[in-house]
Amino acid sequence: xxxxxxxxxxxxxxxxxxxxxxxxxxxxxxxxxxxxxxxxxxxxxxxxxxxxxxxxxxxxxxx
Numbered sequence: 001x002x003x004x005x006x007x008x009x010x011x012x013x014x015x016x017x018x019x020x021x022x023x024x025x026x027x028x029x030x031x032x033x034x035x036x037x038x039x040x041x042x043x044x045x046x047x048x049x050x051x052x053x054x055x056x057x058x059x060x061x062x063x
Contacts, residue, residue, distance in 0.1 A: 001045065001062055001063075002041070002043075002062075002063045003040075003043040003044070003045040003060050003061065003062055003063065004040060004043070004060070004061050004062075004063050005026060005037050005040040005043055005049070005058065005059075005060060006058070006059045006060075006061065007034075007035060007037065007057050007058050007059075008056075008057045008058075008059075009034050009057075010057075011055040011056060011057035012034045012035055012053075012055065012057040013033070013054075013055055013057075014030035014033040014034055014035060015035075015053070015054055015055075016029070016030055016035060017049075017052040017053060017054065018035055018048075018049035018050075018052055018053055018058055019035060019049075020052070021048040021049060021052045022048060022049050023044070023046065023048065024039070024042040024043060024044055025038075025039070025042070026038065026039050026040055026042050026043050026049070027049070035057075043060065045060055045062065047060050
């Protein structure tokens with residue numbers, strides 16, 4: 001299975017909680033106040049990132 005990470009940039013505040021909890025290191029340091037997805041192809045669908053996002057900006061979907 002593969003998963004797609006979608007970030008609503010209107011909700012993202014660059015908190016980087018998603019980066020800190022992702023076991024696959026799919027996220028990079030925020031740039032211009034927004035999180036950066038660096039390797040979504042590594043996503044295992046655990047949803048740790050979406051559960052940790054204080055603004056509900058992250059959605060994980062199965063492809």
